[in-house]
Amino acid sequence: MKTFKLGGVHPKENKLSSNQKIKEIGLPKTATISLTQCLGASPEPVVVKGDKVKVGQLIAKGNAFISANIHTSVSGTVTKVDDAVDASGFRRKSIVIDVEGDEWLETIDRSTIINNNIVASKDEIIAKIKEAGIVGMGGATFPTHVKLMVPQGKKAQSLIINGVECEPYLTSDHRVMLERGEEMMIGVRILMKALEVESAYIGIENNKKDAIDYLSKLSEKSLGIHIVPLKVKYPQGGEKQLIKAAVNREVPSGKLPIEVGCVVQNVGTALAVYEAVQKNKPLIDRVVTVTGTSVKNPCNLLARIGTPISMLLEEAGGVPEDTKKVINGGPMMGKALNTLEVNVVKGMSGLVIMPESESKRPSTANCIRCAKCTFVCPMGLAPYQISLMTESGNAALAEDERVMDCMECGSCSYTCPSARPLLDNIRVAKNKVGLIIRSRAK
């Protein structure tokens, strides 16, 4: 079975909610929609306090090259355009809407009939995806339309679809593949058309055999779409690792996947693309896994963007008494929330709840130079060395150690028997080196 070669770890999978069907949760009383939901520039609000809005209506427009539109996920009245703490933990400009009914824009096709007739041209597809405000749903939230605009001189050869879901606990992509597989496959074909490629590879880890079987059956009907079962290994969902595993190409350091003729999109993104192009529906909802060892009902919920996460937590059986940590995303790369008063955003793939016993890091000891961190680093770095550079105040030296290749997968910290804060120190070094590189460019 295929996988990437260099490094990698295998944390306990804990896919507690993999058998739970996606459940749509009700409308919130108020939706708070953060304007910082994509990588790049935040879009500018186009509504003001007092405006009446319908579901799917544009409320913030991305004007910069790397930016994505935001649409309202509810109908009602705009009550506030102001700062609020969002899932990133920072205060960010947000639009607050008081929900009144559930009135959708007439242009959106809300029927469940599957439309597999792709009539839009390449340019129309990209325009529609841009209009719909689609971003990478795996958590990176890079605007999808930008990824589809292949730079001059480069040629896309294959589309890679990321159904790996290598993070422990998370099952939202798994459920999307199982329950929305047919629509997602049409989304893949739309993306292939937009990129003008003949082949697409859907990488799925072997712990999702049902999804592999189901999509393999579906792919018999679509020429050029290949299902690639992958050995379970973290961080296989990393773009570069997935490309290596699926088509055995290695993206050079500091370069984008298009350098080796690949474009990677997540399965959730493919579904959103289907809805945008075939159904005219902008990105206003997503599947969020709510899970944890102490959670009563681990589940996969379809929630509108801007829904308070307290509603999701309630649906999963409430927040357990001994909860000490709530993670936005998976336990390897997700961010610990500092408050539960935040709302669903486009990049929220899951909420992992941890009791006190799991929430604390083990106490650190001296580095025993076991070299496990260098063995597991999927980018071939020497984490102990970069970490030492930071500790000794020489973070700038880390540039030569290729610290900017680090994608912060956390395999080094995960594997360290001395529980040293390797990734913390590497982040400091990345920050410092990033500043140096930017100042050099000026």
Place this chain on the structure above:
Amino acid sequence: MANLLTISGSPHVSTNQSINKIMWGVVIALVPTMLVSFWYFGLGAIILTLTSVIACVLFEFLIQKYLLKQESTVTDGSAVITGILLALNVPSNLPIWMMIVGALVAIGVAKMTYGGLGKNPFNPALIGRVFLLMSFPVNMTSWPTTLAQRAILPDVITGPTALGIIKEGVAKGETVQQLMHNVPSYTDMFIGNMGGSLGEVSAIAIILGGLFMLFRKIISWHIPASFILTVFVFTGMLFYIDNTKFVDPVFHLLTGGLMLGAIFMATDMVTSPMTKSGMLLFGFGCGLLTVLIRVWGAYPEGVSFAILIMNALVPLINKGFKPKKFGEVVNNG
């Protein structure tokens, strides 16, 4: 519901590996070798091992508590390993007080002066052994015969090691073929029925421990394999050139501290390189130096010196042998 949530950077989960698990795993791997030494060398071996372990743990505890004034880490098991390895590296009739001095040098000088576990450049047990060898050469090179040997030849209490017999004999002009009548059979060497340091005699017990550590992923195969293979190939070449002066490669593998050194000492995480390619070079260097010292050096045995010299080169090896980076060698066919 808790009002305060814990905030920390990702990752939020970690492996169940810990220093304690690794170190106590090594101790378990050393059990067969210790049992063989108790079997062949009797009470003396048991007393020496206990003395060494207790002394090492006590010295580490006292130094951390009263000199460094830091939290004690003796329960991590690393001092126990040093104690066992040091005892396995001495003859069974070594006076107790010398054992204690050796433990003080191993823990006090070679480990704690550098800052404790993880900071020491040289293998502490080897420093302890080499210190004893240089300070008390007579005691450190009088090798008691095993209890099984004494049952046959009750008058022979001590004797030279097989390596010593060959080295001295060849120096006097005798041929290897003549000398081979005076050394134990290969079967005896393999199970450990020969004179020598406590822990170096039984190849089978050491290999058993090595396999356990490989299975538990405490060590990787790189250092032992390249170390042993280098010795085998190098001595094999010499044997091929002149088999009256040079002894065959199997003899070299089964005698002296080669197995113990290659599997338990050279693989010490703290004092070996951080990449697989570096480990291969490290093992090669250890093997090369071992043969050079055994064949042409002043001592009949060179494993300890070889490993210590290579320990000194580890920072250089780490500098030269970086991990293979992703996206460096691009082959996109």
